Amino acid sequence: MLKPYASQPGETRGRMYEERMSTFRSPFQRDRDRIIHSSAFRRLKHKTQVFVEHEGDYYRTRLTHSIEVAQVARTISAALGLNDALAEAIALAHDLGHSPFGHTGEDALEVLMAPYGGFDHNAQALRIVTKLEKHYADFDGLNLTWETLEGLAKHNGPITGPFADEKKHAGGPSYALREVNALFDLELHTFASAEAQVAAIADDVAYNHHDLHDGLRAGLFTAEDLMELPLTGPAYAEVDALYPDLDRNRRDHEALRRIFGWMVEDVLTIATQRLEAAQPQSAQDIRDMDRTIIRFSKPFYQNLKAIKSFLFTRMYRAPSVVVERKRVTDMIYALFPLFMAQPDLLPQEWRAEVAGCEDETELARLVLDYVAGMTDRFAIQEFERLCG
Template sequence: MFAPYACLPDQSRERLHAERMSTFRSPYQRDRDRIIHSSAFRRLKHKTQVFVEHEGDYYRTRLTHSIEVAQVARTLAGVLGLNTDLAEAVALAHDLGHTPFGHTGEDALAALMAPYGGFDHNAQALRIVTRLERHYADFDGLNLTWETLEGIAKHNGPVTGPNADPKHARDPLPYALAEANAEWDLELSTFASAEAQVAAIADDVAYSHHDLHDGLRSGLFSEDDLMDLPVTGPAFEAVDRMYPGLDRMRRRHEALRRVFGVMVEDVIAVARNRLDAAQPKSADEIRAMEGTVIRFSKPLYQELKAIRSFLFTRMYRAPSVMVERARVSAVIADLFPLFMAQPDLLPDEWQADVAAAQDETTLARTVADYVAGMTDRFALQEHSRLLG
């Protein structure tokens, strides 16, 4: 029972390389399954969110984060009559392009790649699913449907044209995004499908929730610190009224699940209002709108900005985290020039790409592909093995 503005499987723009339809699975189910079975998805197990992966078994990794995002995306898509399989596929793929050591690693690699076209994790996710996964006999990449590729490329909004958010606008486009778009026009100046928009907001919901949880567990701040913040403060007060004297861990869980619920319910209410007002008749009408239909309300968005500002100061830029950021940035800063100077150090399966490199730029992009694909622990191990 799909809404008229959902992406319907039988109306898919299909795949770049034609394939026979599956007997049992829709095109978007096949996309989801290919992403789950990809090497890049498995590597997310050992890639960090905020903390370095080995620091604690309870902290989120990119893999657990992606699963949480997919769960939220399926819930939102189901309530709104959207295609849950497509929303889940985009959600599971959205972080495939992340480097080791989270945004710290991305910042370090982007600086090193600045002379060669830069580095962007969203664009790198497209490069992975269109080029770097090499398991199928008939094509490189995963040969995903147009709708899933579109969702990966612009789930955060248009990346070109008048509707592009200045934070996401790309001028020039990252080379990985430009290459994918040149091969198959992803209509980068329009909004993505409602399913991709759902995946984007699910990402915001998931990390806003679990970064609070991880920050508490790490001891970077306490429950008392959250009592003065919007959303979190009322959530703890509600738990205290309902369960006076509840032990600390249960109190924390009950409060944060209420924060989670506030965000999800707000997104659903706003989406229903916007969809009822616009009455879109197709997925293409969603793409042609002047703004997103899946978003937070303005009041909640402002409250979440206050929480994110708190997290930035107390967690993302905490002194202990900054020390670790400097250490892991140095790992990337050491490995990249080493492989540029001695590409024979790359594994055998990468030597064909090294041999095909026509100039320093294409070699740098090969090295960036390899370094970006490393897990936290492998990057540390290789740094120790090669550099002592």
């Protein structure tokens, strides 16, 4: 049973292009299925989470990360009486706009696109699901519901208005977000639905858990290092008390699964308290609040900040990772200007669109769509082929 403040399937604001309702799936289940079957979702298999895709078979990719986020989002949504299909759809699609090489590639493209309207992976995800996926006879994109598009745009908070993050959105919405919003008003000044907020916090839960796991596997730090930190230290101590002779891999897994559980429990506790205090009676009541309703408690969040600071130093800026970041950044800095200068190097189907570009800005946005859509391995192959 859905709570009154959940997103009700029968009250969806619809799609850009009208379609008949499915006889056996809700609109949000249909969104989820279209995302799973999209080309962009399949490409996440070969896109970086932290480690470049070819560096090891066991490290998370954007695809496995998105699946883990979706699992957490389903769990939290179901426990809170929210629409788990909508939360799952947003979680599965939230990273569709990521470029090759993860945040390193995104940083490079932000610099390269600064003269042409900027680059933001959330806005690029919207561009993919509303324009770049071209499989259906009646429309471009996936024709997702308003609620799913809103969740992709605003799962991290309002983009405009008094509650927007001024530092993050100082320049206003990117061109990709403005284009979608002009066609389908996503109310960028409000917060998103509770389901979208769940997808956002599930992202935090997933990467805080699996980045610790991947960092241990890569040998960037040890369990003894983690025993000095809040949350991870008590987790290892609890495991050691229960299983004093456990081998290393099982010990790490048991400790990290406890941290995973504690994060979810904290979110559920705080969300339940906030929902009971606010007594929202509709999904719109959630949107109209002056803060997010789904969040960590302040003490727990402070402990997570300590873990994030540790990961930043020991993992995201580890010497071996920094070397790889430099290498792949140089690839993006080489490929983008090359395609700008010689658009005839683009594949045939992309060259057909070059003729319709009226100026350099339109060409840059076309080149961005192509480069941002690359997988890690394809970007490396193209760099080696075109740049020697």
